[in-house]
Amino acid sequence: MQNIKKQFPIFSRPEAGSRYGGTNHPNMIYLDSAATTQTPSVVIDAMNDYYTKTRSNVHRGIYDLSEQATAAYEAARASIAKFLNAEREEIIFTSGTTHGLNLLAYSLTPKLSHRDNVVLTRLEHHANLVPWQQMAKHYGFTIRYIELTPEDELDLASAEKVIDANTKIVSFALVSNVLGTVAQAKKISEFAHARRALTIVDAAQAVAHLPIDVENLDCDFLVFSGHKLYGPTGIGVLYSKKALLEESLEPFFFGGDMIKSVSYTDATWAELPERFEAGTQNISGVIGLGAAVEWLASLGWDKIVAHEREMMAYALDKLKNEVTIIGPAIGHIHRVGVIAFTIPSIHPHDIAEILNQDNICIRVGFHCAEPLHRHLGAGPTARASFGVYTTKEDIDKLVKGIEKVKKIFA
Amino acid sequence: MSGTLYHEALLEIYKHPLNKQVPSDFSIQHKEINSTCGDEVEIFIKLENDRVATIGWQGSGCAISQASASLTTDAVKGKTAAVIKTLTPESVLHLLGLPKLNPTRLRCALLALEALKKAL
Numbered sequence: 450m451q452n453i454k455k456q457f458p459i460f461s462r463p464e465a466g467s468r469y470g471g472t473n474h475p476n477m478i479y480l481d482s483a484a485t486t487q488t489p490s491v492v493i494d495a496m497n498d499y500y501t502k503t504r505s506n507v508h509r510g511i512y513d514l515s516e517q518a519t520a521a522y523e524a525a526r527a528s529i530a531k532f533l534n535a536e537r538e539e540i541i542f543t544s545g546t547t548h549g550l551n552l553l554a555y556s557l558t559p560k561l562s563h564r565d566n567v568v569l570t571r572l573e574h575h576a577n578l579v580p581w582q583q584m585a586k587h588y589g590f591t592i593r594y595i596e597l598t599p600e601d602e603l604d605l606a607s608a609e610k611v612i613d614a615n616t617k618i619v620s621f622a623l624v625s626n627v628l629g630t631v632a633q634a635k636k637i638s639e640f641a642h643a644r645r646a647l648t649i650v651d652a653a654q655a656v657a658h659l660p661i662d663v664e665n666l667d668c669d670f671l672v673f674s675g676h677k678l679y680g681p682t683g684i685g686v687l688y689s690k691k692a693l694l695e696e697s698l699e700p701f702f703f704g705g706d707m708i709k710s711v712s713y714t715d716a717t718w719a720e721l722p723e724r725f726e727a728g729t730q731n732i733s734g735v736i737g738l739g740a741a742v743e744w745l746a747s748l749g750w751d752k753i754v755a756h757e758r759e760m761m762a763y764a765l766d767k768l769k770n771e772v773t774i775i776g777p778a779i780g781h782i783h784r785v786g787v788i789a790f791t792i793p794s795i796h797p798h799d800i801a802e803i804l805n806q807d808n809i810c811i812r813v814g815f816h817c818a819e820p821l822h823r824h825l826g827a828g829p830t831a832r833a834s835f836g837v838y839t840t841k842e843d844i845d846k847l848v849k850g851i852e853k854v855k856k857i858f859a
Numbered sequence: 860m861s862g863t864l865y866h867e868a869l870l871e872i873y874k875h876p877l878n879k880q881v882p883s884d885f886s887i888q889h890k891e892i893n894s895t896c897g898d899e900v901e902i903f904i905k906l907e908n909d910r911v912a913t914i915g916w917q918g919s920g921c922a923i924s925q926a927s928a929s930l931t932t933d934a935v936k937g938k939t940a941a942v943i944k945t946l947t948p949e950s951v952l953h954l955l956g957l958p959k960l961n962p963t964r965l966r967c968a969l970l971a972l973e974a975l976k977k978a979l
Contacts, residue, residue, distance in 0.1 A: 798896045798921035798967065802864065814896050828919065829897035858922075859863050 450748075450756040454838045456489040476807040478843045478850075483626055483654060483787045483816075483834030485676045488737075492680055494735040494840035495740035507732055508706055508723065522732055524721075525739020532742040533671070534662040535688050538721040543731055545685035546653040547576040549672030550620070552687060552701045553649055554580035562618055563589035568612050568619040568646070570595040570603055571824050574626055575817045577651045581620070583595045595621065595637075597824075601776045602630045603637070611641045620649035623666075624658065627818050627832070629761075629777030629784035631659070638667045638773055647693070653677055657836065658757055658785045660750040663688055675734060679836075680741035684734030694721050745837075750840075757786070760835050764788055764844045771851050775830050789816065789830040792851070795832040803857060804850040812849075865922065865966075868956060873922040877929040882915040889978035893970050895963065898924040902932065902974045909939050916974075921967050923955070926973035930954040940979040946972060 454460040459479075463472040479487060505515040507522045525539075530537045543549045558581075561567070567581050571594050585592055593616075596607035603621070612619055619641040623632050634650055641648045650668040650757075652661055657678035663671055670693070675684040689698060700707055700718055704727040709717040718724040745753070765778050765788065772790040792800060797813035804811055812832045815822050822830065833847055880904050890901035898920030904915040914932045920924060934954055935943050948965065951972050952958070960968055 795895075796898075796919075796921035796925075798898070799865070799923075802921075802964070858870065 450752065450837050453748075454840075455489045456491070457838060458490055458493065459487050460838070470620050474808070476808055478846045480833040480835065480839070481810045481812050481844065482657070482836035482839070483677070483832065484812050485682065486657060486679045486836050487682070487838065489679055489741075489744055489833045491744045492737045492740045495682060496737040499736045502842070503725045506729055515793055516725075517730065521736050521739075522730075523690075525735045528739040528743050529686060532661070532746060533626070533686075533688055534664050536691060539663075539688055539691050539694065541687040541689065541694075541722050541725040541824045542735055543672070543685040543687050544683055544731065544747065545674035545676070546651060546672050547674075549670075549685055549687040550576050550649070550651065551580045553670055553672070554584050556698055556701055557618055557647065558584040558588050559591040561588045564589075564615055565617045566613070566615050567591075568593045568595060568608075568621075568641075570621045570632075570822045571597050571820065572601075572603070572625040572628060572630070573620075573622055574773060575649065575819070576653075577620055577622060577649075578820065587787050590617070600779075600782055601625075601628045601825075602782065603632050605633060605640075605712075611639050612637075612644050612646060614644055616641065616644050616646040618647050618649065620651065622651040622653070623655035624785045625776070625818075625821075626787060626832070627789045627816050627821055629787040629789075630776060631655070631783050631785055634666045634668065640665070647697075650683040654786055657745070659754065669693055673743060675738040678741055678745060681731075681734045681737035683743075684731050684738050686738075691721065698725075700724050700727065702729045705763075726730050748837065756837065757835055757839075760839050760841070760844065761785070761788075763841055764833070764835070764847075767844055767848045768851070771848060771855075772831075775825065777829060787832055787834040789832040791827065791830050793857065795854060797829050798859070800831045800851070800854050804847070807846065807850050807853070809847055809850045864957065864960075866956060868885055869926045871920065871927045872929050872941070876925060878915050878919065878932040879929065880915045881917060882913045884970065885889045885913060887978050889974050891970050891974035891977065893920070893924065893966050896921065896967065898967055898970055900924060900971045900974045902928075902971070902978050904975075904978055906940070908942075910937055911939075911943070912937075913934050916971065920970070923957075923960075923964055924967040924970045927951060927955055927968045928974075931971040935975060944976055946976075948972070 461473045503517040505518045507519040526540050530540050593611040596604045598604045640647045647669045650671040652673040656673040671688040676682040707724050707727040709719050772792050775789040801813040814829045885903040885905045887904040892899050900918040903915045916928045
């Protein structure tokens with residue numbers, strides 16, 4: 450991952466006279482990749498190519514330009530399918546993880562009743578909690594939670610207990626956006642399938658850090674956002690097993706491009722996956738995301754995982770005497786992507802503000818996981834999160850910044 | 860800007876807050892939460908002849924929001940509800956000795972004022 454920052458224009462030297470204001474940030478210490486990652490040139494170029502060379506609507510025009518745009522769009526779908534070890538018909542484009550989870554919550558719950566339950570976990574992001582809560586109000590099912598172990602991992606014994614014959618859906622984060630812990634997804638899927646429940650994996654925080662193989666995970670659905678794996682904002686993926694798309698899931702949005710034939714009284718649906726993509730899609734977003742997964746795969750997962758493990762171990766070691774780390778800080782637990790922390794009697798907001806003076810970007814607050822913070826007995830926390838471009842120098846500067854914070858508040 | 864954000868007087872008032880207690884006698888109570896960062900300020904007031912006779916607050920949050928709660932509650936002692944409602948964001952910033960804040964931090968600074976206005 451040496452010199453990888455060079456591939457990211459935001460870290461380059463400022464160009465004179467940008468028309469839109471703003472500037473590049475060669476000295477920025479960007480430690481908020483769990484919120485959104487930066488974008489490499491290859492992704493920007495791919496989108497730019499669409500806008501400057503093939504801009505037209507997809508699946509519609511007979512003319513060459515539209516054929517080229519459609520080819521680029523479908524090539525991106527194929528890349529993403531390969532990236533997940535899925536088939537192309539199983540890849541549905543959404544606006545992001547939140548869209549995917551809402552679509553699933555709306556689509557899968559109308560048949561549920563007060564006898565049924567949906568199983569989530571204690572560490573879910575609001576996007577994998579609030580949609581289910583709202584649907585529970587409509588349909589009367591209960592929500593159960595898989596508990597955490599003392600080391601803040603998902604407790605498999607608890608999973609086995611809460612998933613029962615009345616469980617219809619089990620939906621969980623593959624990686625926690627606060628604790629960084631990794632779910633034993635395969636085991637949880639096993640429990641769920643033994644009870645004939647469907648499994649949904651929220652891979653938003655995992656997809657940039659771990660290779661994802663939907664066949665190996667044996668999940669029924671998996672969702673993620675493009676902007677968390679170096680792709681554009683406003684694009685995401687809903688993976689679904691083909692059989693479920695064919696038999697269990699009805700189209701969620703209706704309109705153009707998702708139909709086969711329409712009369713004044715009814716309509717029939719297009720083939721997979723178009724039937725789940727009504728209206729003109731985020732074409733440049735899809736193309737950008739395709740470029741992002743190709744680029745990420747080209748770096749090599751072994752190298753990505755090794756680099757990020759090294760950065761994580763280095764950061765935990767440097768930070769453990771400076772701050773109170775939320776979640777596991779011990780070597781044998783695989784922690785991915787994020788370190789949430791607090792400093793006694795200094796509010797996280799103040800930590801972030803002072804770090805900002807030195808061009809260090811971290812996130813503070815509940816990270817859209819307020820119930821988890823309450824569950825852990827924590828208030829808001831500060832969170833540093835890493836990407837492929839994170840260096841030891843970045844972490845050293847964070848540690849220096851934290852020393853400064855403590856000095857100001859001493 | 861942020862060089863002067865954590866000036867000494869502000870940090871001092873953050874570490875040694877004013878009026879940070881629940882008064883034994885109060886008739887008005889209101890809590891405001893800043894959902895972006897989890898700051899909380901709850902205000903307790905007893906009015907006499909429409910003037911603030913007793914005021915106290917409880918809360919947790921960043922230095923800006925908490926110092927502001929101290930200084931804002933102190934500034935409105937003896938004032939009428941009508942006068943308090945005319946207090947401006949600028950006047951709170953002046954109390955805090957802060958020139959200008961970005962929109963996120965401004966919400967922290969004005970949390971106590973918001974709680975006060977909603978309480979009355």
